[in-house]
Amino acid sequence: MMIVENLRSLGHRIVNTVWRIGYASRFFMLILLYSGTSFRRFHLIIKEIFASGVMSLIIILVAGLFVGMVLGLQGYETLKRYGSESALGTLVALSLVRELGPVLAALLFASRAGSAMTAEIGLMKATEQISAMAMMAINPMARLVAPRFWAGVISVPLLTALFSVMGVFGGYMVGVVLIGVDQGSFWSQMQAGVDFRYDIVNGMIKSFVFGVAVTVIALFEGYDAPPTAEGVSGATTRTVVQSSLAILFLDFILTAFMFQGE
Amino acid sequence: MKRTTLDLWVGLFVVAGFAALTVLALKVGNMSTYNTSETYQLQAYFSNIGGLKPQASIKSSGVLIGRVAQISLDSKRYEAKVTMTIDKRYPFPKDTFANILTSGLLGEQYIGLIPGGDEEFLKAGDEIKQTQSAVVLEDLISKFLYSKAEDSK
Numbered sequence: 001m002m003i004v005e006n007l008r009s010l011g012h013r014i015v016n017t018v019w020r021i022g023y024a025s026r027f028f029m030l031i032l033l034y035s036g037t038s039f040r041r042f043h044l045i046i047k048e049i050f051a052s053g054v055m056s057l058i059i060i061l062v063a064g065l066f067v068g069m070v071l072g073l074q075g076y077e078t079l080k081r082y083g084s085e086s087a088l089g090t091l092v093a094l095s096l097v098r099e100l101g102p103v104l105a106a107l108l109f110a111s112r113a114g115s116a117m118t119a120e121i122g123l124m125k126a127t128e129q130i131s132a133m134a135m136m137a138i139n140p141m142a143r144l145v146a147p148r149f150w151a152g153v154i155s156v157p158l159l160t161a162l163f164s165v166m167g168v169f170g171g172y173m174v175g176v177v178l179i180g181v182d183q184g185s186f187w188s189q190m191q192a193g194v195d196f197r198y199d200i201v202n203g204m205i206k207s208f209v210f211g212v213a214v215t216v217i218a219l220f221e222g223y224d225a226p227p228t229a230e231g232v233s234g235a236t237t238r239t240v241v242q243s244s245l246a247i248l249f250l251d252f253i254l255t256a257f258m259f260q261g262e
Numbered sequence: 263m264k265r266t267t268l269d270l271w272v273g274l275f276v277v278a279g280f281a282a283l284t285v286l287a288l289k290v291g292n293m294s295t296y297n298t299s300e301t302y303q304l305q306a307y308f309s310n311i312g313g314l315k316p317q318a319s320i321k322s323s324g325v326l327i328g329r330v331a332q333i334s335l336d337s338k339r340y341e342a343k344v345t346m347t348i349d350k351r352y353p354f355p356k357d358t359f360a361n362i363l364t365s366g367l368l369g370e371q372y373i374g375l376i377p378g379g380d381e382e383f384l385k386a387g388d389e390i391k392q393t394q395s396a397v398v399l400e401d402l403i404s405k406f407l408y409s410k411a412e413d414s415k
Contacts, residue, residue, distance in 0.1 A: 046269060046272050050268050050271055050272050054272060054274075054275045057278075093290045097286065097290065097291075157279070158282070159279070161279055161286060162278060162279060162282045165282040165286060190290055191291065194290050194291045196287055198317075
């Protein structure tokens with residue numbers, strides 16, 4: 001009997017997951033469908049960019065600076081063994097622009113702004129503000145969800161670019177100012193090693209995809225949260241866990257596509 | 263619609279973001295060294311290109327003058343056909359010599375052009391006739407070993 005019971009619960013979980021994936025896909029299509037309405041009222045998007053993008057600036061800038069400084073130190077330690085400290089600039093810039101910038105900025109965005117989005121929407125649903133809006137013939141998808149989605153999609157690439165620049169600056173501070181790697185070779189090797197289309201544009205494409213993934217997960221979890229205190233807290237946790245996993249998984253897929261090597 | 267302080271912050275954020283992108287493109291990346299419009303293409307055949315890759319640099323007297331656009335195997339001659347994109351500011355005489363060189367002992371490979379003394383210049387699409395293949399380290403070592411063996415006979 002125990003086996004039947006376990007099988008049943010397993011099947012229930014699988015069917016439930018597939019169900020939720022289908023619901024989330026429909027949710028994503030609805031967001032895109034109502035985007036036109038929210039673009040006509042751009043001030044809503046501006047307000048959400050302030051809440052998610054501008055308020056994440058400090059954590060992104062500080063994190064970028066320290067990640068770059070650590071890269072400078074660790075890279076120097078390793079490169080010194082081969083006598084190629086001059087390649088420090090390439091190492092710092094390439095690892096930031098290709099991988100660390102998009103991934104870390106998106107992870108920070110998911111935990112700083114994504115969780116807030118979920119909690120906000122979930123609590124609105126729990127206190128029946130969303131139903132009240134629908135009663136007044138205001139579409140909650142167009143008024144609440146789509147502006148937050150576009151704010152996230154616009155903010156994440158910009159935050160990523162800022163993260164990478166701060167990281168390069170941090171690497172420069174440690175490598176050139178503190179340790180004393182030659183400044184000329186630091187910048188010239190970096191410029192020779194980093195290709196605009198291949199490295200920078202691909203990194204930006206990555207961060208765009210991460211922005212879409214993080215905001216859709218955060219908004220969906222909030223919209224789908226059970227209208228209780230426990231339900232909202234659970235949804236917030238799931239947002240951070242799922243979007244982190246989604247970012248790392250998508251990063252692998254995108255990297256495999258983009259940098260398969262000639 | 264009134265302007266608010268919120269707009270100012272969002273504006274600052276967007277401007278900073280785009281400034282960061284510009285810094286990435288110009289200072290970190292190689293946008294500033296690209297001259298996409300004013301280039302011409304040359305071809306060269308090598309019997310062995312070693313580890314040469316597309317986007318490898320082309321230098322003359324150590325100055326970066328272009329990049330490798332394309333590498334393919336010519337099925338008629340069974341030689342590697344390398345298409346090079348070279349800055350239009352630098353014309354080269356007809357008897358220019360193309361070498362595949364290595365920067366440092368184990369560094370990346372690039373093409374070095376040594377100009378000859380011909381009066382006429384190479385035009386777009388022309389072929390560089392005189393080439394020298396990449397030095398493959400294994401070949402060098404085996405040649406050295408064989409010559410040693412010959413000597414000791």
